[in-house]
Amino acid sequence: MDIMKKHLLAITMALTIPLNASGTTFHITHPKKDESGNFFQGRVLLFLSKNNLDEPRFQTSDKSSTAFVFGVDLKSKGATKTIIDNSAFGYPVKSLSEIPPGEYFIQGLLHKYEKFNLKTGHTVHLPMDRGEGQRWHSAPGNYYSKPEKISLDPKKRKSIKIVLDQVIPEIIPPSDTKYVKHIKIKSKLLSEFWGRPMHLGAHVLLPEGFDDHPKAKFPLMIFHGHFPKDFGGFRTTPPDPNLKPDYSERFQLEGYNKIVQEHEYQFYKDWTSKNFPRVIAIEIQHPNPYYDDSYAVNSANLGPYGDAITYELIPYIEKQFRGIGEGWSRFLYGGSTGGWEALAAQVFYPDEYNGCYAACPDPIDFRAYCLVNIYEDKNAYYSGPEYRKVEIPGQRNYLGEVSASLRQMNYRELALGTNSRSGEQWDIWQAVYSPMGSDGYPKPIWDKLTGEIDHEVAAYWKENYDLRYILERDWNFLGPKLKGKINIYCGDMDNYYLNNAVYLMEDFLESTDDPYYNGEVDYGDRAEHCWNGDHSRPNATSRLRYHQMFIKKAVERIEISAPEGADLKSWRY
Numbered sequence: 184m185d186i187m188k189k190h191l192l193a194i195t196m197a198l199t200i201p202l203n204a205s206g207t208t209f210h211i212t213h214p215k216k217d218e219s220g221n222f223f224q225g226r227v228l229l230f231l232s233k234n235n236l237d238e239p240r241f242q243t244s245d246k247s248s249t250a251f252v253f254g255v256d257l258k259s260k261g262a263t264k265t266i267i268d269n270s271a272f273g274y275p276v277k278s279l280s281e282i283p284p285g286e287y288f289i290q291g292l293l294h295k296y297e298k299f300n301l302k303t304g305h306t307v308h309l310p311m312d313r314g315e316g317q318r319w320h321s322a323p324g325n326y327y328s329k330p331e332k333i334s335l336d337p338k339k340r341k342s343i344k345i346v347l348d349q350v351i352p353e354i355i356p357p358s359d360t361k362y363v364k365h366i367k368i369k370s371k372l373l374s375e376f377w378g379r380p381m382h383l384g385a386h387v388l389l390p391e392g393f394d395d396h397p398k399a400k401f402p403l404m405i406f407h408g409h410f411p412k413d414f415g416g417f418r419t420t421p422p423d424p425n426l427k428p429d430y431s432e433r434f435q436l437e438g439y440n441k442i443v444q445e446h447e448y449q450f451y452k453d454w455t456s457k458n459f460p461r462v463i464a465i466e467i468q469h470p471n472p473y474y475d476d477s478y479a480v481n482s483a484n485l486g487p488y489g490d491a492i493t494y495e496l497i498p499y500i501e502k503q504f505r506g507i508g509e510g511w512s513r514f515l516y517g518g519s520t521g522g523w524e525a526l527a528a529q530v531f532y533p534d535e536y537n538g539c540y541a542a543c544p545d546p547i548d549f550r551a552y553c554l555v556n557i558y559e560d561k562n563a564y565y566s567g568p569e570y571r572k573v574e575i576p577g578q579r580n581y582l583g584e585v586s587a588s589l590r591q592m593n594y595r596e597l598a599l600g601t602n603s604r605s606g607e608q609w610d611i612w613q614a615v616y617s618p619m620g621s622d623g624y625p626k627p628i629w630d631k632l633t634g635e636i637d638h639e640v641a642a643y644w645k646e647n648y649d650l651r652y653i654l655e656r657d658w659n660f661l662g663p664k665l666k667g668k669i670n671i672y673c674g675d676m677d678n679y680y681l682n683n684a685v686y687l688m689e690d691f692l693e694s695t696d697d698p699y700y701n702g703e704v705d706y707g708d709r710a711e712h713c714w715n716g717d718h719s720r721p722n723a724t725s726r727l728r729y730h731q732m733f734i735k736k737a738v739e740r741i742e743i744s745a746p747e748g749a750d751l752k753s754w755r756y
Contacts, residue, residue, distance in 0.1 A: 208268040211291045213347040224296040224308045227265040229253045231287040239290040240320040245587040274598040284336040291345040292327040300378040305623025309472035314354040316410025316475040357413040376486030383496045384468035386414040390461040399753040402512040404464040408521030410475035411466040418447035434723035446727040460738040474611035479524040483619045514737035518542035533664035540733040542715040548651035551683035557641040564590035564634030581676040616648045669702040674710025
C-alpha cells in the first residue's frame, strides 16, 4: 500500500509540477500585517489588461473588453508573498495558461478581510465596508501595485514580481448643505448580529422652506438603491461649462455626463419651485460585509436589516427632521436593486408604508430568476440535454444582442471572491436569500463552477424571499393591507431579463379579488434596464427623473388614502 501511495504521489507530481514550472508565475509581495497590527486575511488579485485607458483593477467587467483577473485566498497567517500560477481561478479564462501571448498592463491588489464573531456562534472573514460602498477596487486600506507593462507568453517559464506598495486612502465624507444633511447611527440590532458596532446612514434632502416653517411635519419619501456617496441627482449649480463631454456606450450619446448634470440641476429647480410637494426625501446607506446594499430585509447571513431600517433608522430620521412618522405618510421607490427593495419592504412591512413604486426590480418571482427557474431547472448555466447544451444568456441590449452569459458573469465573481465575497450581484442575492451554511457563509443556490442548482436551497428562497409566491400565499392577510400600494414598471427589453418575473407577478396581481390589488403594472416598449414608467422620454433621460416621477405619485396617493384627521396642511405651505 505504501509503495502504491508513493507511485501515485510521483505521478501526481509529474503531472502538476511541470505545468506550473513551465509556465509564467506571478510572485506578489504584500505586507503581513495591516495598520492595526493584525495579520492580513483576504484575497490577492492579479489583473492584466490590453490597454492603459484606466488602471487594470478598474477594467474588470461583464463586457467583452474586460481585463483578465485571477484570485487566490490568503491561506497562511503572516504570509508576505502570494504566488499566482496556473492553479489560480480566473476570468474570462480559467487559467493563466489560456491567456494569448502579447503585451499587457499588469497590477496586483490585496482585498482585506476582517474577522466577525457572529451571533450565531460562527466566525467568518469578510470585507468590512470602509466608506466606499463595498468596492473592492477602491476600498480604503487595500494594498495595490502601480500598473506595469510587460511582454507575456504564459506558457514560457518566467517569474514576474509584483510589489503591493500602494495603499488606498480613506474617503472624506460629504459635508452638510442647506438642503442635504447626512446622518449615521449605530444599530443595536445589527451590532448584536455581527458582534461589533454596525451603523446605518442616510442622506436627507430637506424641502424648500424647512427652516421657515418650524411647526410643519412632512411625509417621508424613501429612495432605495445602491450605495449613495451623497444624495444623488441633486445639483444646486448649473452644469460645469468646462466639463469634457464623454460618450455613453450604453445609450450611444455624446456628452451624457453633461446631460446628467443638466437633469441634476433641473431637479434642484423643481424641488425649490412653488408647485413641488414639500416632503422629505432620503437615500439610505446600508453597506455590509457582502455588498454595497443589504436589500433592506432580514436575512440569515446579513442580519436584521429590514427591522433595523424600519424600526431604528426611519424613526430616527423622522424625529430629527420633523417627519409625520406614521405609515400613511411613508413611501418607497427605486429602480433595479432599489425596485426590489421598495416592493419587498412594502410586502414585509405592509402597515409601515403607504405605497411602493418599483422600477425594473431584481427578480420578484424566482421561476424567472433572470432566465433560470430555480425550482425546475437542474442547471443555471446551460439548458437542453447533455449532448446539446445551450449556454443561458445573462445580459443583452434592446435588440436582444447578448453580451454575456450567466456562467461568465458568475465566473467573474468566483475569480474575485469565494464564499459569496465578490461584492457583486449574484453573490449578494445568494447572501441575502440563502440559509447560513455550517461554515457561517451563505449556502450556494448553485455550484459556482458547474451551475448545478441546489433545490433544497431553492425551497428556502421560495418560502422567504420569492415576492410573488409570498403575496399569493398570504394574500388573505396581505391583500387588505396592500390595496393600491403596489406599482411596478419595467422595460420589455430589460438588459437582465427582469421583465419576465414582472409578467408572472402581473398575472397574479390581476387575478386577485377580495380585494383586487388596485395598483399599476406598466411596460416600456423596447426599453432597457431602469425604465420607470415614463413613456414621454427616452430611457437615457427618464432614468434621471425618479424623484420627480414618484414623489408626485406618492402625494396623489396621500390625498386619497390618508386617514381621517391626518395632517394634510402643515406641509402644504
